[in-house]
Amino acid sequence: MDLTPRLEAIAKSIDECYIIADIGSDHAYLPIYLIKSGQAQKAIASDINKGPAEISKSRIKLNGLEGYIEVRIGDGLKVLDNGEADIIVVAGMGGLTMRDMLSESIDIARGAKRIILQPMRDSRTLIRWLVENDFQVINGEIIKENNKFYEIIWACYKENSYYDRNVKIINESMYYKNTPVLHEYINSKIDEYTKVLEDLKAYNTPNILKRIEECNKELEDYRKVMSWLSLNVEQ
Ligand SMILES: C[S@@+](CC[C@H](N)C(=O)[O-])C[C@H]1O[C@@H](n2cnc3c(N)ncnc32)[C@H](O)[C@@H]1O
Incomplete structure (x- = not known):
């Protein structure tokens, strides 16, 4: 199964992990790919809506991966237990929704080794929230797909990592790969x-x-x- 360049860039950045959670998975393309490629041993594909969760379930069944990918229905990171997922991916939603999701479940977000975010808009607001809440932005990249630009942000929690609380400017030159x-x-x-x-x-x-x-x-x-x-x- 081929991924689109946007999901491919996310998949490529994942070396190996035990459990990956794809929040707002919709079709479960990413978890299916990561299990098949051996990059993840288990996966959780969640969605707030029943329809997409059902689509995920049938695709997982079609690929014979019911034993590896669990589908959960619920809001944001609330479907996870603290420390349950090594990597949390949230892709294809607005940056403000992502910010709210992370802040409502901050302990779960802090418990992940890596958080991968692909906001459709408001990425600067999202980055500011991450930085102000001691999440280190490890990397950022712009991917072009069908003539549209997509931003991907890699972050992880590190206590007291926000060294300058007066920083006013947050922009792409500070966090994104210069490509x-x-x-x-x-x-x-x-x-x-x-x-x-x-x-x-x-x-x-x-x-x-x-x-x-x-x-x-x-x-x-x-x-x-x-x-x-x-x-x-x-x-
Ligand atoms: C545009 S799709 C993105 C699918 C996939 N992540 C991708 O990037 O290709 C957004 C999905 O997020 C789900 N969603 C929206 N808000 C959510 C929330 N608060 N918690 C979980 N899922 C949510 C929607 O139901 C939808 O299936």
């Missing part, structure tokens, strides 16, 4: 905000003026990221 795709992603953000500002400049209602200010700040920040990345080319 050509990251440059492409930051440039796409610069283009996106430039276009939004161009479209908004004809209006001057208080709400639009506030939005213009926010977009200008984002644009300035992405330009800064681009210049820092260009100074430190790894690729």
Whole structure:
């Protein structure tokens, strides 16, 4: 079974583990792949909705892996016991949902050796929460799939790892692998905000003026990221 580049990048980063939990698994592609490849010995595929959990169950059965992958229905990390999963993956949901999920079950999140997150949006807010709650961001990477960019963040809990609680800037240049795709992603953000500002400049209602200010700040920040990345080319 082939994974899409996004799930493949997650799978590739997993050396070997005893139990992996895929939260919001939907179709259970990742756990099935990791069991088949021998990278995980057991897996938990969870979902908050019964429909996706049923799809997972039938795919697991089809692959004859009922003895290796358990399907659980429930909200976020609450389906896990503390210390039960070595690796917790949460992919394909919003960053704010992920942040809430982690903070509601912080002991379970702290108990995992590694947490792998693939937020669909609000990744900076998610990273800020991780850093402020003593999760070390070990790595980050941008993956391109079907002309869309996906962010992946690898983290783990380390007590008192947030050394500078006054840090104001959290951005991709600090945590993400400096690759050509990251440059492409930051440039796409610069283009996106430039276009939004161009479209908004004809209006001057208080709400639009506030939005213009926010977009200008984002644009300035992405330009800064681009210049820092260009100074430190790894690729
Ligand atoms: C877009 S799918 C992502 C599937 C898979 N993880 C992937 O990345 O390809 C999101 C899944 O997360 C589930 N989900 C949303 N909120 C959840 C929560 N709080 N706890 C568990 N699952 C959740 C949805 O039901 C859906 O099946």
